[in-house]
Amino acid sequence: MAPSSRITLAKGLNAGLRAAMEKDPKVVIMGEDVGKLGGVFRITDGLQKDFGEDRVIDSPLAESGILGTAVGLAMRGYRPVCEIQFDGFVYPAYDQIVSQVAKIHFRSQGKIKMPIVIRIPFGGGIGAVEHHSESPEAQFAHTPGLKVVACSNPVDGYHMIQQAIACDDPVVFLEPKRQYHADKAELDESATPEPLFTSRVVREGSDLTLLAYGPMVKTALASAEAAAGEGKSIEVIDLRTLSPLDMEPVLASVRKTGRAVVTHEAHVNLGMGSEVAARITEECFYHLEAPVLRVGGFDTPYPPSRIEEEWLPDLDRVLDAVDRSLAY
Amino acid sequence: MNKSMSDFGPDLGEVFGPSHADGGPELVQLLTPEGERIEHPEFSFDAGEGVDEGELIRGFYRDMVLTRRIDTEATALQRHGELGIWAQLLGQEAAQIGSGRALAKQDFVFPTYREHGVAYCRDIDPLRLLGLFRGVDQGGWDPNDGNFGLYTIVIGAQTLHAVGYAMGMQRDGIVGTGDPDRDGAVVAYFGDGASSQGDVNEAFIFAASYNAPVVFFCQNNQWAISEPIERQSRIPLYQRALGFGFPGVRVDGNDVLACYAVTQAALKRAHEGSGPTLVEAYTYRMGAHTTTDDPTRYRLSSDVEHWKLKDPIARVKVYLTRNGLVDQDFFDSLDDEAEKLGEHLREGCKALPEPNPLSVFDNVYVEQTPELAAQKAGFQAYLESFEMAGGH
Numbered sequence: 001m002a003p004s005s006r007i008t009l010a011k012g013l014n015a016g017l018r019a020a021m022e023k024d025p026k027v028v029i030m031g032e033d034v035g036k037l038g039g040v041f042r043i044t045d046g047l048q049k050d051f052g053e054d055r056v057i058d059s060p061l062a063e064s065g066i067l068g069t070a071v072g073l074a075m076r077g078y079r080p081v082c083e084i085q086f087d088g089f090v091y092p093a094y095d096q097i098v099s100q101v102a103k104i105h106f107r108s109q110g111k112i113k114m115p116i117v118i119r120i121p122f123g124g125g126i127g128a129v130e131h132h133s134e135s136p137e138a139q140f141a142h143t144p145g146l147k148v149v150a151c152s153n154p155v156d157g158y159h160m161i162q163q164a165i166a167c168d169d170p171v172v173f174l175e176p177k178r179q180y181h182a183d184k185a186e187l188d189e190s191a192t193p194e195p196l197f198t199s200r201v202v203r204e205g206s207d208l209t210l211l212a213y214g215p216m217v218k219t220a221l222a223s224a225e226a227a228a229g230e231g232k233s234i235e236v237i238d239l240r241t242l243s244p245l246d247m248e249p250v251l252a253s254v255r256k257t258g259r260a261v262v263t264h265e266a267h268v269n270l271g272m273g274s275e276v277a278a279r280i281t282e283e284c285f286y287h288l289e290a291p292v293l294r295v296g297g298f299d300t301p302y303p304p305s306r307i308e309e310e311w312l313p314d315l316d317r318v319l320d321a322v323d324r325s326l327a328y
Numbered sequence: 329m330n331k332s333m334s335d336f337g338p339d340l341g342e343v344f345g346p347s348h349a350d351g352g353p354e355l356v357q358l359l360t361p362e363g364e365r366i367e368h369p370e371f372s373f374d375a376g377e378g379v380d381e382g383e384l385i386r387g388f389y390r391d392m393v394l395t396r397r398i399d400t401e402a403t404a405l406q407r408h409g410e411l412g413i414w415a416q417l418l419g420q421e422a423a424q425i426g427s428g429r430a431l432a433k434q435d436f437v438f439p440t441y442r443e444h445g446v447a448y449c450r451d452i453d454p455l456r457l458l459g460l461f462r463g464v465d466q467g468g469w470d471p472n473d474g475n476f477g478l479y480t481i482v483i484g485a486q487t488l489h490a491v492g493y494a495m496g497m498q499r500d501g502i503v504g505t506g507d508p509d510r511d512g513a514v515v516a517y518f519g520d521g522a523s524s525q526g527d528v529n530e531a532f533i534f535a536a537s538y539n540a541p542v543v544f545f546c547q548n549n550q551w552a553i554s555e556p557i558e559r560q561s562r563i564p565l566y567q568r569a570l571g572f573g574f575p576g577v578r579v580d581g582n583d584v585l586a587c588y589a590v591t592q593a594a595l596k597r598a599h600e601g602s603g604p605t606l607v608e609a610y611t612y613r614m615g616a617h618t619t620t621d622d623p624t625r626y627r628l629s630s631d632v633e634h635w636k637l638k639d640p641i642a643r644v645k646v647y648l649t650r651n652g653l654v655d656q657d658f659f660d661s662l663d664d665e666a667e668k669l670g671e672h673l674r675e676g677c678k679a680l681p682e683p684n685p686l687s688v689f690d691n692v693y694v695e696q697t698p699e700l701a702a703q704k705a706g707f708q709a710y711l712e713s714f715e716m717a718g719g720h
Contacts, residue, residue, distance in 0.1 A: 028499075054499050060537055065488055065530035072438075072492020072514075075471070076500070080492075096527075099482050100489070107466040107478055110691040144692050168694035197697070244697035 007187050010180040012154035013043050015189070016161035017081065021051050024079060027165055030057040030066055031083030031119075040085055041121060041180050063093035070116050071100050079115045079165055086177075087122040088131025094139075101170045102145030116170045117161070121177035122150075123215040123265045124312055127305045134302055135214075135266035140172040141243040141275075148243040149196060150174040152217035154185040156240065159193035167196065174242075176215035183218070199246040201253065205235035208259040208325055211250060211276060213239040216263050216313065223318040232326065242272055250276070251283050258289035259325045263313050268296040290328030293321045351610040352564065356590055357580040361638045363646030365585075371577075371593060373585040382653040388429065388584045389644045389654075390662055392421040395445040396641065397666040398454045399615075401673040402444075402461070406619040410677050411461040415442045419582070419614030422640030423547045425449065426587025427515065427609070430595055434475070434502070434512045438490040441479040442547075443517050450474035454669070455676040464680050483518070484525035487544065490516035491531045494540035494598075503541045504601025513541040513598035515591075521552025523568070524560045532572040532604070541598035543591060544569075544606045547581060549613035554626040569606035581611030582640040612638070685711070 007015070021027045029044055035058035038045030048056035059066045063084060070080035084090045090097070097118065104114050124133030141148045147169050151157045157175065164171040194200065202217065203224050212220035217238045224234035235253050239245065254260050260280050262273035273294035280292050295313045303311045351357075358373050359365055365373075375381040399417050406414040417424065420442070428449030431437065439446055444457055451474050459468035460479055467478035480486035494514040497503055502512045522528050523546060535542045548565055550557050561568070569576025575597075579590040587609055594605035612635040616623050623632075648654040689696070689704040 060530070060533050062526075062530040062533065064527055065491075065534050068485065068488020068527055068530065069492030069495060069534055072489040072494070073496045074492075075477075075489065076493050076496025078496055078499070092526075095482065096485065096488065100480075100485055104478075105694060106691045108471065108691075109465065109467075110694075111470045111472070112478075113694055147693070147697075244699045 005187060006184040007154050007158075008181050008184055009151070009154045009157045009175070010041060010043055012157035012185075012187060013161050013175065014045055014047070015187070016158040017044065017047060018050075019189075020081075020162045020165040021047065021055065024165075026077060027079045027081060028055045028057060028073065029081045029083065030059050030070060032059055032061055032066075032085050034058060034083050039083060041177065043119070043175075043180070044083065063089055064096050067093040067096035067101060067116075067118070071096065071104065071114065074114050074116050075112055079117075081117045081119060081165060084118060084120045086132045087120050087134040087136055090118075090120055090136060097140070097146070097172075098143050102143050105169070106145055113168050114170045115165075115168050117164045117173050118170070119161075119173045119175060121180070122174045123176050123178055124302060124308050125178040125215065127308075129305070130302070133305070133308065135264065135297065137172070137174055137242055137264075138266060138271050141272060146170050146172055146243060147197065147241075148172045148174070149241045150176070150214035151240070152176060152179070152214055152238050153183070155187050158187055158189070160196055160240070163193065163196035174214055178215050179218070197241040197244055197246060199237055199239045199241060199249050201235060201249055202238045203234070203236040205233040205257070207233045207257055208235070208261065208322055209250065209253040209257045210234050210236045210318070210322070211239055211260060211262045212236065213242065213264065213272075215265060219313070219315055219318060220263060223315050223322065226315060227319060227322055232322065234322065239272075239276075245276065245279065247279055247283070250280065254280050254284045255287045258287050259328075260288075260292045261295060261318065261321045261325055262292065263295040263318055263321075265297050265312055267299045268294045269299045271296055290325045293325050295321045351578060351580060354564070354566075354578050355580050355610060356577060356586050357583050358585040358589060359583045359643055359647060361582070361643050363643045363650060365647065368586075371586065371589045373589045374592075382648075385585070385644065386648060386654060386658065388425055388588070389641070389648060390665075391425040391429065391445070391448065392584065392641045392644065393662055394666055394669055395421050395425060395448050397669050398444050398448065398457075398673065401670045402458060403615075403619060405458070405674065405677050406461070411458060411619075412463050413618050413620055414461050415618045416613075416615035417442050417444050419612050419635065419640065420547055420549060421445055422584035423581035423587050423609035423611050426584040427545050427591040427607070430588050430591035431515065432508070432512070432595065432599070434510070435595065436475040436477070436490075436493055436512070436514045438477045438486040438493070438514065438516045439479055440483075440486065440517050440519060440522070441481055442519075443479070446517065447476055450476040452476055455673060455680070458673065458677050459680055462677065462680060464683055484522035484528040484531075487516040487518055487522070487528050487531035488534070490514045490542055491535045491538075491540050494535070494542045495538055497541060498538070503599070508599070511599035513543060513595050515543045515545050515595075517545050517547065519546065519552065520548040520550065520557050520560050520565060521555065522546075523565055532569070532606070535604040536573045539601070539603040541601065542604045543594040543598055544604060545591065546606065546608045547611055548608050549581075549611050551613050551617065551623070551627065553617040553621060554623075556627075564608070566606055566608035574604045574606065576606040576608065578608045578610055581609030582638045582643070584640060584644060611640075
């Protein structure tokens, strides 16, 4: 690839994985269909051809097996990057992730590291059948020992996947699948990325702070643009890291705007927005002009795809919350 | 609804029950419960080149006696309130010492929480085993010293770790080199209860698929807490291997010579690059599941009495004595050694350092998060506020 080019998120992740594998021979990719097929979303396209079957491993169709064997490979000094084919298929591996991957460093009093990356395409809006559109991030952010990040764009995808692989702690790496082959962005591979576990102001504003990550960043930016047409100045922050949360840019923003709305596709109840709202309230109580509002999926299972656009938070529902906050 | 087991086929009691408590005709046995050496067409006990056979068997006897002492002492420590709980291995000494002594130095072990005898074979100070059960740590040894993983409490989870570790050995180029000092393999320990877990079955599939150098060593001690083996399997466990595409062997788990020979053969296959083997060590949990368990609620004392006649240690003692391979000095000095070991455990257990409450924050991550650092600082300030107030 040329040093500078316009790429999709799928290409950004692919290039990032390639760069990580070139840099460190201990990096191995494992998952279902990641080899010849290049993954169902083609994120690992061409990697098995170039790095061989020992480093890009087509696994049996067993998610617990993928994560469980990744633990053993990590103990042997490897850095496994596990692809979970769809968000709703991570649960068979849940025990290995929560009881083993997350706890082995702690259990061993720091003697064993678990540098495992668990890549999960997440979120909906692709017209899929059940189990293919979920947002399980809060379940992993609630698990001590894991770190959880979500990329929202091709440039972050390229850099963040490499940073996650270089991280000595296990990282759940969430990829907004609806963005894989959508918007392109200019990638300068030589640019120095920000640290992995940082959030970022992606649009400045003064009236309200709008917080999003993954697929909702695009919606948040569109909402801010629409609100600007009505004379409302909205600051948008891409949280990027969900565990740990990087609250300093958020708190600084809310101290300035006095209002905050958090949005994600995941269910609102006990979702990331609940934690973010609690922390804003604890740290910025006297700066707040309105309660922190949350906009997300309803507390139901993910719906049949014909009604998913109504179920998912969209520009109008975000703006509705913005209006309610500003009306306080 | 309430069909009896026999409605589904042959009476499983005939396969597993007391009438077949010898393990059936397929059982590999090289030393009978009466202390007689017997031949098996496929497996033989080979001390190895330049090794005195009597010396090796005396060593096994010593290992088993000391392992039983570890178990007895730890059980007593639990009764005295020094341990919260203890998982007993009484009756499984031969399975653990036979397999543990068959390991090469470079092999790696993934244990359950009952592998005290294998830990002993890997030179883990038995005192280190007590930390988990006393509640001062969750695994007090370095897995890379002695190539012995931490005790894993979620049943069967470690079998997948074992396969992954073996896949790493393949990638490191230390399988099938022909150099016995270099070729590595992994032994995954688990029990009859774990054989029902998805993880164990997935481990079989992954190991078979990648031809990973793993020995699946199942100690079928007949009981998963209160559930008998009939609840876990309709066929002898070793036969399951065939369905996954690798060989399975049932060995007399109370016969240390057979366990050694069969594990050695399975390791040889793994070292050579011929893939996984399932070894079912057919044994019996003479004690309770743990010190919290009461087996009188679910099994007959006559079963236990029956298995007492197959004691793994007694038969070796008979063999050694009858063949003039030991004298009274051997037993006397072993008694002394066991006494010293007991004292080491009793004294050492009470002296295990109490963890500092603030240490809980330290190894959650390799790189501690700012959030956790702040929580630690807050908790520290909170604790210190009591000290400044004169202590509570």
